[in-house]
Amino acid sequence: MEYLKIIGETNLSGEVKISGAKNAALPLIAATILAKNEISICNMPNVVDINTFLKLIDKLGGTFKKENDCIKIDTSKLHNTTATYDIVKTMRASILVLGPILARFGHCEVSLPGGCAIGQRPVDLHLKALEAMGAVIKINHGYIEASAPNGLKGAKIVFDKVTVGGTENTVMAAALADGETTIINAAKEPEIVQLCEIIRNAGVSIEGIGTSKLIIQGTNKELLNIKDFDVIPDRIEAGTYMCAAAITNSKLKINKVIPLHLEAIISKLEEMNFEILQDENSVTVMPTDEIKPVNIVTTEYPGFPTDMQAQFMALATQAKGTSTIDERLFENRFMHVSELLRLGADIHLNGNIATINGSKNTLNGTDVMATDLRASSALVLSALVAQGETSIHRIYHLDRGYEDLEGKFSNIGANVARFKE
Numbered sequence: 001m002e003y004l005k006i007i008g009e010t011n012l013s014g015e016v017k018i019s020g021a022k023n024a025a026l027p028l029i030a031a032t033i034l035a036k037n038e039i040s041i042c043n044m045p046n047v048v049d050i051n052t053f054l055k056l057i058d059k060l061g062g063t064f065k066k067e068n069d070c071i072k073i074d075t076s077k078l079h080n081t082t083a084t085y086d087i088v089k090t091m092r093a094s095i096l097v098l099g100p101i102l103a104r105f106g107h108c109e110v111s112l113p114g115g116c117a118i119g120q121r122p123v124d125l126h127l128k129a130l131e132a133m134g135a136v137i138k139i140n141h142g143y144i145e146a147s148a149p150n151g152l153k154g155a156k157i158v159f160d161k162v163t164v165g166g167t168e169n170t171v172m173a174a175a176l177a178d179g180e181t182t183i184i185n186a187a188k189e190p191e192i193v194q195l196c197e198i199i200r201n202a203g204v205s206i207e208g209i210g211t212s213k214l215i216i217q218g219t220n221k222e223l224l225n226i227k228d229f230d231v232i233p234d235r236i237e238a239g240t241y242m243c244a245a246a247i248t249n250s251k252l253k254i255n256k257v258i259p260l261h262l263e264a265i266i267s268k269l270e271e272m273n274f275e276i277l278q279d280e281n282s283v284t285v286m287p288t289d290e291i292k293p294v295n296i297v298t299t300e301y302p303g304f305p306t307d308m309q310a311q312f313m314a315l316a317t318q319a320k321g322t323s324t325i326d327e328r329l330f331e332n333r334f335m336h337v338s339e340l341l342r343l344g345a346d347i348h349l350n351g352n353i354a355t356i357n358g359s360k361n362t363l364n365g366t367d368v369m370a371t372d373l374r375a376s377s378a379l380v381l382s383a384l385v386a387q388g389e390t391s392i393h394r395i396y397h398l399d400r401g402y403e404d405l406e407g408k409f410s411n412i413g414a415n416v417a418r419f420k421e
Ligand code: UD1
Pocket: 023, 024, 026, 093, 120, 121, 122, 123, 124, 125, 126, 127, 161, 162, 163, 164, 165, 166, 306, 307, 329, 330, 331
């Protein structure tokens, strides 16, 4: 296994370029299952989760070719309809093939994802939506077995909870269903907007894109002609580098972003007394005299993203005063707290609320363990300001979602290197 060694108390400077969004790219790769043509997707992030999803496409009988940051995917000869445990266990997002495969072939088998480090994360809402569209679902030997012998029919679906993956699966299924599907309480994340736009550009009528009510007219199993496109920038990677600038109190320009997608992050950094300069495709974080504490509640987009919670917790350890973070989406998403405590942070947990007593220069380098993707990035940020050396173990979590992390951080002045255990 590999680990990262970071020497702290560094200043960052310069510019960093953000990659394509992993969480947009995953459903977009799944959407290629709806197509009859080869599709070239560019600005693909080079991260492990994308490679895992491509492996799944390959196992299902599709093909792909990589060329720089573009990947050409052809699912016209896709024939296997089973997503097996060996892939699903490493990446929950594999569940995203369920909607498109079921809609195209009338049946699909996906290993149940099970729990993960940040909580139970059920898929009941995905299944309920597909059932409303006429699917018959059985759980057999740890697999979701879905069938729709007469094809999926358009339906009215009201999600009890806002679910990103559930909305994506339903939109993809609805695209090939027979008739009109209405999704009420749909998720509105930029990643969902892009998925809907790509499907709409392929000729499927979708009303309400970017709102909580989507109306989709299905093609009744006629496969789509999806046009080539670029993946949107990763707002979470961008937010992580913004927090890296803030925690080290450095001026850093973050390029190739969509500032509109970063509004909640920008506004919390401003509350913490940072000035953020914006232009069309970049944001620049300016240093501050004093980091102010902040209160954060994680919610669905356009609210503050749960995927940025851990990074802001690291930043709050450097604020002057007490901050709170109320995690509303995932019940067990505070795994980073015990590691931040090992670095010397003063954090108290009460249910889903963390209270962080911050002050400057409190962290000391030591060995810490990455527990999930975003928790790991909080450890990287903390290590940048900690006194001395921090070794972050189990960094395969980071590799799932951050492209060339050491390269990008080294370029802006961080002292970071990767070693084998
Ligand atoms: C996606 C993101 C993840 C992000 C999360 C919330 C991807 C690949 N992952 O995950 O990075 O943290 O959105 O923004 O895009 N739920 C149910 N039943 C379901 C589905 C979800 O109860 O069938 C619950 C979940 O446990 C959670 C909440 O709904 O409490 C939101 O989950 P959801 O939006 O579905 O997250 P993911 O799509 O898994």
